[in-house]
Amino acid sequence: MNIPKEIISKPPSAGLWEGQTDEDEIGLTYNVLDEIIFRIDNNLDLNDLNQDAVKRVKDMMLSAHHKKIMPPIFKIKN
Numbered sequence: 001m002n003i004p005k006e007i008i009s010k011p012p013s014a015g016l017w018e019g020q021t022d023e024d025e026i027g028l029t030y031n032v033l034d035e036i037i038f039r040i041d042n043n044l045d046l047n048d049l050n051q052d053a054v055k056r057v058k059d060m061m062l063s064a065h066h067k068k069i070m071p072p073i074f075k076i077k078n
Helices: 022-026 030-041 051-063
Strands: none
Touching: 022 030, 030 051
């Protein structure tokens, strides 16, 4: 696809300020985050992982749970 290397290697970021990265904002690397989410989704053992990181991911998932739920919809009665 001829994508420039600087784009491929650039850390993901919302780009709100200079030097911001998603990993810095989350406080975890994507590798750690992906591993924890994979294990949670597949009901695999989390005991050998950093428990502070596991708690952080679980807390983030819980705080964002509302985003998975459809908002109430107004229904007109006939």
